[in-house]
Each structure stands twice: as C-alpha cells, then as structure tokens.
Amino acid sequence: MLREFKTFIAVARHGTFASAGARIGLTQSAVSAQIHRLEQELGFALFDRTGRSARLNAAGRETLALAEELMALYARIGEHGGATERSGMVRVGSIASAQVSFLIDAMAAFRAELPGCRIRVVPGVSLNLLGQVDAGEIDIAVMIRPPFALPSELEWRTLVMEPFVLLAPAAMAGQAWSDALESAPFIRYDRSSFGGRLVDQFLRQSRLAVQDAIELDELQGIVQLVARGLGVALIPQTAAQGPWPLGVTALPLGDNTFHREIGLVERPRHSRQPVASRLAEYISEAASGCKV
Known part of the structure; x- marks a missing residue:
C-alpha cells in the first residue's frame, strides 16, 4: 500500500x-x-x-x-541499510547552474570525508525541486528562492545572491541599459520559472515596455541567442557563467540592480539524515567561496 x-x-x-x-x-x-x-x-x-x-x-x-x-x-x-552514519545515499536536487559550479566542490569535499556515502544529483527546475523535498523524494535541494512562503516544515538557507545584468550584443556597449532594453528585441527568461518571475516583476515595476521575441528557461541558450545578435536579455550573472562569449556585453543596472537568491531547501533537522546535513554544510561552504 x-x-x-x-x-x-x-x-x-x-x-x-x-x-x-x-x-x-x-x-x-x-x-x-x-x-x-x-x-x-x-x-x-x-x-x-x-x-x-x-x-x-x-x-x-x-x-x-x-x-x-x-x-x-x-x-x-x-x-541506511543498517549501516553507520558514514554510509548511505544522499539525494540532492539542483538547478543547472549550481551543478557546474559550487556543487562540484561540495561533492568532492563530501566524498573525501565520507567515501562510503553515495550521492544522487536530481536535476530540475526550482518549483519541482521544492515539491520533491516537500514530498520526501529528495533530501535537500539547491534552487532559486520562491516568490512565496515555503511550507512550514521546510527550512531555507541562502547561499548566493546573483545580480541581474542586461546582456546585449557587443555593438550596444556604452548604451544606457534602459535604452538598449526598450529598443532591441527582448529574449525573455521563462516567466514560469522563479528567475523569470523576478524579471517580469522588475519590468512591471520599472514600467519598461519591451519587444518580446523569444522566451526560454535555459540561461546558456539565452546567452547564445544574444551572442547571435537576436536581442537583449535580463539574466543573472552566475558563478558558473565565467567570461561572457565574444560578441556579448553585460550592461550593469546600477541602482536598479535586482538579484536571484540561490539557497538550500532542507527538511527539519530532526527528520534529516545526518549525511544529508553534512553535504548541506559542504554546499554552504563551497557557495561562500563563489565570486559572482
């Protein structure tokens, strides 16, 4: 049953x-x-x-x-399988950008201390990952903070604050970000994602009219579309991003800068595996060393 x-x-x-x-x-x-x-x-x-x-x-x-x-x-x-706290499996959910940045360092440090523990990384978007932690299907998740209150039984730990920039073709370097945003086709960060909702909220609060052209959730895909000269985009500057590709410039938003908050969602300490808590600590330490 x-x-x-x-x-x-x-x-x-x-x-x-x-x-x-x-x-x-x-x-x-x-x-x-x-x-x-x-x-x-x-x-x-x-x-x-x-x-x-x-x-x-x-x-x-x-x-x-x-x-x-x-x-x-x-x-x-x-x-657990009857083993000690130094064995078992940890199921960690993660958004794509964390999987190729600080999560790598955290897993390496965790495995060095606890080689008997296995890690399963479950990819997903933040909304789905939140539901999986809530349902007990995964132990912890690295995700974007949702625009609503978490279920009361879950805990949030902030890891990284990622500033949004206006990504534009290199030919637009030196332009005011607001002029570039309103004059070029707009490549929109998917509004169904938590990050995309932040962009939508920013545009509405700033009363900026954009020329919607393409909408997608994959940040690397957005970067490549801008590099092809297809428009401009508001995206977070992530630790995984590295140097922007040739043909792209990032226009800072100055005093209008807003952020994407990346953090850990965990179940209450009393219902967590000890090894999951240990991996969470390594993730927090690795994220603190990230420079965005």
Whole structure:
C-alpha cells in the first residue's frame, strides 16, 4: 500500500485529485482509484469531498501524520541499510547552474570525508525541486528562492545572491541599459520559472515596455541567442557563467540592480539524515567561496 499512501499524501497537500496527479505523474482517475483502494483497505473515508476539492476529515488528518512517518521510515531503510552514519545515499536536487559550479566542490569535499556515502544529483527546475523535498523524494535541494512562503516544515538557507545584468550584443556597449532594453528585441527568461518571475516583476515595476521575441528557461541558450545578435536579455550573472562569449556585453543596472537568491531547501533537522546535513554544510561552504 506504499504507493497508495504516497498518493494520499499528495492529495492532502495539493487539495484536488487533479493537482496531486499532475505532481506525481498520474491521471486524475488513477489517483481516484488509488484513494478508493486505500479507503477500502483502511475501512474508513479519508476526505470530505466537495466539488473538485478533497478536504481531509478528522480520520484523514490522523492518518496523514502516520502516513508521512511511514514514508519517511521507508525512504530511510534503503539509505541506511543498517549501516553507520558514514554510509548511505544522499539525494540532492539542483538547478543547472549550481551543478557546474559550487556543487562540484561540495561533492568532492563530501566524498573525501565520507567515501562510503553515495550521492544522487536530481536535476530540475526550482518549483519541482521544492515539491520533491516537500514530498520526501529528495533530501535537500539547491534552487532559486520562491516568490512565496515555503511550507512550514521546510527550512531555507541562502547561499548566493546573483545580480541581474542586461546582456546585449557587443555593438550596444556604452548604451544606457534602459535604452538598449526598450529598443532591441527582448529574449525573455521563462516567466514560469522563479528567475523569470523576478524579471517580469522588475519590468512591471520599472514600467519598461519591451519587444518580446523569444522566451526560454535555459540561461546558456539565452546567452547564445544574444551572442547571435537576436536581442537583449535580463539574466543573472552566475558563478558558473565565467567570461561572457565574444560578441556579448553585460550592461550593469546600477541602482536598479535586482538579484536571484540561490539557497538550500532542507527538511527539519530532526527528520534529516545526518549525511544529508553534512553535504548541506559542504554546499554552504563551497557557495561562500563563489565570486559572482
């Protein structure tokens, strides 16, 4: 019944069968079937169903706490395997830019101290990584700080503040960033990402009109489009970036500079693996040495 309990936890967190299914890769009908099977097995209803929403009843709330404990214990069985705290597996989620910068140094230092521990790096965008930590599918995540409050049971640790710049073709060097932004085609950092939302918020607050041309989430792809002369872009200057390619200039935003906050999301200390806490410390140390 572990699969059904996992689905039950997802429905409890996301409020509807459809939303839960979208997060765990099931159709609404599959979610409904699993919940029905679980309720039959337990012998009582878990939700008060009203319209499309599924609200936990009293029995459901009690069952949720036990189900979360059960899933956490199950996850830890495979990772500990009866071994000491110097072994096991740590599952760390990470956005792309961190995977090729300070996360490399952190993993090297961690493995030097704990060679018996395995690391699995789970790539993803920040929103998905947040959900995976919340669901217990990964231990920690390096991600962009979300524009909303984290679930109360998760903790945030800031690692790096990355300033945004206006990336433009080299021929525009010396122009005022605002003039360049409004006069050239705009290559937009995907608005569905946390970083892209920061750009969108900045443009609205600055009352700047842009000529949208292309929208994508991959920062290296944005850089290459600017290098081809296809437009300008507001992107964060990351530790992984290195020198800008030929044909590109970065125009500072001066007093208007805004930042992308990169940090660690962790579960509360009492529910963390000791080895996950140790890797988190190495990640924090490695990030503190990054120069953006």
